[in-house]
Amino acid sequence: MQPELVAVAAVARNGVIGADNGLPWRVSSDLKHFKALTMGKPLILGRRTFDSLQRPLPGREIIVVTRDPRFSPAGARIARGPSEALEVARRLAKALAVDEIMIGGGAEIFRALMDETRRIELTEIALEPEGDAFFPSLDMAQWRETKRETPRAAKGTRRTSPLSRSSANRFDTAASVSRKHVLQPPRGKAI
Numbered sequence: 366m367q368p369e370l371v372a373v374a375a376v377a378r379n380g381v382i383g384a385d386n387g388l389p390w391r392v393s394s395d396l397k398h399f400k401a402l403t404m405g406k407p408l409i410l411g412r413r414t415f416d417s418l419q420r421p422l423p424g425r426e427i428i429v430v431t432r433d434p435r436f437s438p439a440g441a442r443i444a445r446g447p448s449e450a451l452e453v454a455r456r457l458a459k460a461l462a463v464d465e466i467m468i469g470g471g472a473e474i475f476r477a478l479m480d481e482t483r484r485i486e487l488t489e490i491a492l493e494p495e496g497d498a499f500f501p502s503l504d505m506a507q508w509r510e511t512k513r514e515t516p517r518a519a520k521g522t523r524r525t526s527p528l529s530r531s532s533a534n535r536f537d538t539a540a541s542v543s544r545k546h547v548l549q550p551p552r553g554k555a556i
């Protein structure tokens with residue numbers, strides 16, 4: 366059986382997922398959620414997202430999509446395009462005996478692999494920040510919500526008002542996460 370493609374994204378109310386090649390918020394509970402979902406699995410990232418990582422992602426088999434033949438990062442495999450990334454990820458999934466391939470973004474990679482994506486693990490961020498990277502708009506006739514959970518706000522955290530696309534625009538709380546849910550296309554969609 367082919368492993369299932371699963372996109373993991375945190376999306377603001379206005380569709381923003383990134384600004385200045387970073388996240389326009391800081392929600393540690395969501396980083397933990399991302400870690401739990403991706404651990405032990407192949408993880409496909411665009412080169413810009415890979416560059417933006419603040420720290421390595423141990424325990425994941427990372428495949429970076431790039432057109433740059435000289436790009437050879439430590440601790441990650443390279444793919445020259447989304448199709449090659451899928452081929453590599455499928456081989457790795459088989460070797461790891463896992464049934465999911467995770468897509469970690471950013472916008473170009475979510476878009477490029479959306480037709481093959483079977484599930485989206487979506488964290489809704491209750492903000493409308495400025496940004497320059499957006500999650501692809503979904504045709505909701507093609508998707509159904511299969512699960513929804515509302516994480517509790519972290520104790521003692523506080524929310525500040527967004528001011529600009531700078532550090533003042535970052536939230537350090539789990540309170541800005543409103544909901545997590547899983548979207549799946551209707552049964553029968555071919556990969």
Ligand SMILES: NC(=O)c1ccc[n+]([C@@H]2O[C@H](COP(=O)([O-])OP(=O)(O)OC[C@H]3O[C@@H](n4cnc5c(N)ncnc54)[C@H](OP(=O)(O)O)[C@@H]3O)[C@@H](O)[C@H]2O)c1
Nearest residue numbers: 374375383386387411412413414431432470471472473474
């Ligand atoms: N909120 C979230 O869930 C989330 C998740 C991930 C990322 N982000 C944010 O999203 C932003 C980055 O997204 P992005 O769209 O700018 O960049 P990206 O998707 O991370 O990476 C784009 C790069 O991927 C490579 N690429 C894309 N399509 C390709 C193709 N068909 N063939 C070969 N290589 C290809 C190119 O690399 P080369 O230029 O090297 O050729 C391109 O510059 C950042 O702000 C990041 O923080 C947010």
